[in-house]
Amino acid sequence: MAEEKSVNEDLKDVLIVEDEAEVSETLEMYLGNMDCFRNIVHSYDGTTAISKLANQAFSLVLLDLNIPRRSGLDVLKYIADHEGNDIKDVIMVSGAFEKKSITKAMQYGAKHFLVKPFDEEAFREKIAKALNVDVQDLHAVES
16 A cells, blocks of 8 residues: 655645536635645636646646536546646546546546535545545645
8 A cells, every 4th residue: 555645745736627617616615625735726628728737737636527628538638648747646527427438537547536516525535545645634624
């Protein structure tokens, strides 16, 4: 088993690729509540996401499967084919995963999938698994 890292070793940059503004805002709120991410960058379509990925390395990418201009699978393939971002740091997010889409995503190297809707606790658990940290390190910020 791989050794778990401390999430607070260094603050991380996150890319949220989600075309639904309400979902994107919820994801940002959940990430903000974890208090361990430096920059949370948004992209609302696949073309813009690929442009951002070409110019910056992210510690985590939350990638919706069904987005305009280029699909989530197109973005995933870009990550798999180019240096700078690691496919293991991608969490595929969707309201419905078809077997064909999951199979294709796994062929590109995706290992983490999150089905909408989800609550903050399930989200934190998935983030901890993707970042290989203890979920207790991703505690919610007290209001």
